Amino acid sequence: MSIESIGKQPQLTIQPVTSVASIISPTEIHVISSIGDEQVVLNHNPDISKDEAVIMALGYKQEFKREFSFFTTFSVSFSVMGLLPSIASTLFYSICYAGNAGITWGYLLAMIGILAVAFSMAEISSAFPTSGGLYYATAMLAPPKYKALLSWCVGWSNYFVQVTNSPSIGYSCAAMILALKQMTDDSYTYQTWHCYLLATGITIVCAIIASAPTKWIAWINSCSTIMNLIFLFVSFIIILAGNERTSQGLPRFNSSKSAWAITNYTEWPDGISILMSFMAVIWTMSGYDSPFHLAEECSNAQTATPNAIVMTATTGGLIGLAFQLAIAYTVVDLDAVVNDDQGLGQPYVSFLDQLLDKPKTLALASMAIITAFVMAFSCMIAASRVLFSYSRDGCFPFSKLWSKVNKTTLTPVNAVWANWFIGQLLLILMFGGVAIDAVFSVGAIASFISFTVPTLLRITYAREKFIPGPWNLGRFSTFSGVLAVSFVVLMIPILNFPQYRGADNTPDLMNWTVLVYWASMFMAIGWFFIYAHKIYFGPKTNLDDEQLVTSGEAEEMQIIEAVVSGDPYDSREKN
Incomplete structure (x- = not known):
């Protein structure tokens, strides 16, 4: 009416x-x-x-612009993975532990376990598309009595991954630059402080880029992913077709027997040396968790995020395998690479130097350096989102400061620079010689623990409680979860093993992961029981x-x- x-x-x-x-x-x-x-x-x-409905239902405000698409999210994670610099910087843990077997069939075995971890993570990311990622999922899947403690441990372990990534890559990038300096300038003498200052300069520039608006970051990473793929392809072709083996009286390629053979450079049995070489694969294929931390900046996050995780892990794994097969079939003198007879301090540069003429060596090493730089600032982006999201729930000291979003860039700029400062402190470890290597291994063991705890809860306590997102593994969920957890349980002690045993395990050859990671975790857990349990009860809404x-x-x-x-x-x- x-x-x-x-x-x-x-x-x-x-x-x-x-x-x-x-x-x-x-x-x-x-x-x-x-x-x-x-x-x-x-x-x-x-x-x-x-x-926005999903993120609000999870208890958080929509604070970022959703300017990442599936491809740009994948671009960030692929840049974080940084296949070329990752392979270059971790040859010490693969070829220098188990010889060519570490980059051939050893790589294949490790890849199976890592893909199980990645697929299980992708399923969880679809159910909990927040930048808190693994930490938030752990709290939601854990028994109520233990959700605060377990999410606290996962949060800190994952943060150790993120905060060590960029400085370790900056260190590797600086080391490769100085190795080229040694190769081209006979009068140059390497000094540790040279590397420290160069790494500092690299990370400062990376932090500036990581502080940019989301739209700029998305564009930069899209371009860098294309560049990464081009550099990988060019390097692959030059190593296979442009090598100088025939001029040295050698066949174009090594025999398969040689390329797939174990050469044990450790004092452990062959099987243990292969498992120890997995550390290089774990590091090389890392970065697939980055889409999880960018979920609040990604459109259609419940499907785009898991798809980006899976695509990063599978693409990176397969391309990485092809590239390392090229190394195994062309390396001239394995012992010279392992022992660094040229004094270059970088196994990848030593490999290129014995295989190619100087112009090609400089060109390929330069490509690895450029992609390492891209990888460093991409890692800073992911790390800042982790610090921001955990601080939003009061996980860290001065959380209010790190959980602020800059009004101009709409990105967590405070978190970027806080991580940079901690990274500078970690880089001081290079003055302790081999202690800097612990930064690499910490990233491996810390990531595995944080990646797998929510998966363990998913297949045990929360198997009936878990609500799958639109992207899920269906009947393969439990199989993937069991395989992932079993692989990680096997690798956790292995990642703490030193290369040498007994009297040969001197302080300068010690695997300092035992101290750097476990001591840090012990302090974080101790802080929880002493004080943090009074103020921290798990993720909390900011609505x-x-x-x-x-x-x-x-x-x-x-x-x-x-x-x-x-x-x-x-x-x-x-x-």
Whole structure:
């Protein structure tokens, strides 16, 4: 009934009033949330996107612009993986532990376990698309009594991965630059402080780039991914087709027997040396967790994020295998690479030097250096998101400072520079000789622990509680989870093994992972029991009070909404 028929005033028209509120329930969104099943989120924008609905249902505000697509998210993670510099910087842990077997069939075995870890992580990321990632998932899947402690441990372990990545890559990049300096300048004498200052300069530039707006970062990483693939392809072709083996009286390629053979450079049995070489594969194929930490900046995050994780792991694994096969089939003198007879301090440069003429060696090493730089700032991006998201829940000292989003760039600039400062402190380890190598191995063991705890909970305690996202493994979920957890349980002690045993395991040859990682974790856990347990209870919502209502209140609001949105004159007629 219209107002014209009652008051006979055609100039007045009242339209039905509708509510401008949207009720978002974690149960209806099909997520396990930090705000609990009995609460819902009240948002005053009826045109909310699916991504924003999901992140609010998980208990967080939408603070970033969603300017990452599937490809740009993949681009960041592929840049973080940095295949060329990763292979170049970790040859010491593969070829120098188990010979060619470490980069051929040893790589294949490790890749199977790592892919299981990545696929299981992808499934979890679809269910919990937050930048907190593994830490948030752990809290949601853990028994209530232990969720604070377990998420605390996973959060700190994952943070150790992120905060050590960029300085270790900066160190590798500087080491390769100085190796080329030694190769081209006979008068140059390497000094550790040269490497430290050069690495510092590299990381400062990387931090500046990582502080840029999301749109700029997405564009830079898209370009760098294309460059990465081009450099990998060019290096691959030159190593295979442009090598100088025939001029040295050698066949173009090594025999398969030689390329796949174990040459044990450790004092452990052959099987252990192969397992120890997995550290290089773990590092080379790392970075696939980056899409998880960028989920709040990615559109269609519940499918784009897991797809980016899987694509990064599979593409990186296969391309990395092809590249390392090229090395195994062309290396001239394995002992010279391992023992660095040229005094270059970098096995990859030593490999190129014995295989190619000087111009080609300089060109390929320069490509590795450029991609290492790209990898360093990509790692800083991922690390800043981790520090931001964990600080949002009060996980770190001065959390309010690190959880701020810069109003100009809309990125966590404070978190970027906090990580840079810690990285500078870690780089001081290079003055302790081999101690700097612990930064690499810490990244491997810390990542495996943080990557796998939520998967372990997924297949045990939370196997009935877990709510899969739109991307899931279906009936293969448990198989993938069991394989991933078994692989990690096997590798955790191996990653702490030194190359030499007994009296030969001198301080300068010690695997300092035992001290650097486990001592750090011991302090983090000790802090939890001493004080943090009083203030930290797991992930917490940062939604405003007016955005949270109980289910009962929501029902009342829906009733009011129904009354308001109806035609008020219908009730008049009934009365």
